[in-house]
Amino acid sequence: MIAVKLSKLRPLEKKLLKAAESALKNAYNPYTRTTVGAAVLSKEGKIFKGSSFANQSSGSNVCAERAAVLNANTNGFRKIEKLAIFENDSVKGGEPAMPCGICLQFLEELPKISGKDLEIITSNDSKTRIFKTKLSELLPFPYNGSNGKKAKR
């Protein structure tokens, strides 16, 4: 986990963060002020966006991170190597959002598919605080259960 300045991001990272920012505007939340945008980069260099989607029964909320991966997968690109997160953090202290545990579990499939750790960039809404991290840093000891039987990948 390192704090980086916007100006120090590589062009592709800036582009990915910009996609996450633009996804924020389609986030759906008529209930609370939390909205998030995300974007993922596939091995092939394709970018897919995701916007958070709230629910009256908040247990059914879906985060932007998952929306972005689902969008990429639906379009046939699931070798995801980078994820950018951009949160409207008006009610927080201005720190970039970390993925929730549900998203971390969901994202844990990605290194199995890509063969690489997932790089994560997360920014507050003014881009004055940006962190770079990796999935293995956020979830260092992932669930190692079986989902019924041995995977046949």
Place this chain on the structure above:
Amino acid sequence: MIAVKLSKLRPLEKKLLKAAESALKNAYNPYTRTTVGAAVLSKEGKIFKGSSFANQSSGSNVCAERAAVLNANTNGFRKIEKLAIFENDSVKGGEPAMPCGICLQFLEELPKISGKDLEIITSNDSKTRIFKTKLSELLPFPYNGSNGKKAKR
């Protein structure tokens, strides 16, 4: 809930079901045999697809229905009026899949947004059994809680 023949679907319904079928091929499930494709139709006539995405911790699986809505929303279209579901039902008895309760709860936002009941078409993988139904028929008495405060839609 009525059973219909493929030949009796309207052209747009056929197109939507075809999109759901094509989404099936991008479903991700290295763990079990269940894979599903879905597609939604927006008020504006746009179609968005969704493919199911499994997880080693099966509680983090995301169904195709949610993936399709998230994809539409991320692209700025959330007045969803129709949903088609196409399941690879090799391990079942050949009946079309019904959405799970998590998806029903998730989908329950859509009538609030569109102002209309959500029409649902669900087909088995040989298209020999197709049902037409509506969200209000599958979830006739939805959760009416508050998600923290009154919605401000």
Place this chain on the structure above:
Amino acid sequence: MIAVKLSKLRPLEKKLLKAAESALKNAYNPYTRTTVGAAVLSKEGKIFKGSSFANQSSGSNVCAERAAVLNANTNGFRKIEKLAIFENDSVKGGEPAMPCGICLQFLEELPKISGKDLEIITSNDSKTRIFKTKLSELLPFPYNGSNGKKAKR
């Protein structure tokens, strides 16, 4: 779904609703005003309570209905025949709460185990509005998928 008066509930139903009411006081929610208590009755006549438990990432909230069933199951009683729900509905219009879709899906295991439909009683916090219903009425066309392979119950 029928509206009933408190005085018309049978003694065991009153006792179950009272248990749900008492479970409300242990509900945990430092984030929003929604709290719920629930109680289930097993075939053997045992009552188990459940209190809702909120989470900073609201997608991880767990409802009282699930808590009550989990408590019964952990104690070795999973032939559940009745469920009572009691919501602190200060922010709503005074109508009894319906279970959310996640709970409906979760509860759907119970008729498979007990061999009977699940009876549901739900009350507002003043007990001036009480509904009696059944799981089959709230979720008339449940998910019929496979969870990986045929169940071996």
Place this chain on the structure above:
Amino acid sequence: MIAVKLSKLRPLEKKLLKAAESALKNAYNPYTRTTVGAAVLSKEGKIFKGSSFANQSSGSNVCAERAAVLNANTNGFRKIEKLAIFENDSVKGGEPAMPCGICLQFLEELPKISGKDLEIITSNDSKTRIFKTKLSELLPFPYNGSNGKKAKR
């Protein structure tokens, strides 16, 4: 994360692990072979058990860890300081199970309530491999979002 021998656990830790083991026998899973038992210890020295509960729609599975905490909370004890996990790991390589990301997110409430990090003991089913760890080690950078508004704990 350290590997410990059963004989090196303190008496209370052994008792907690034994409670988790006994909770395993009430785990419900007619679908796959994964079953888990858990137990939590409150600040007051009370132990509460939890058994995993599977669902036909696997996204609605609830893990033993959450069941144990819910049980404790329903009984009025939510200052949880220790958690033990015992998995029937017949289909895995004999390593103790780590909590899934959904559980990690759920458990993240506990240090806020107790004011202390959550200690975790996890064992394989022969007790030949036991790990001691802490929540802060499994989820070092938790979600820091708002759930609608500032918590008022």
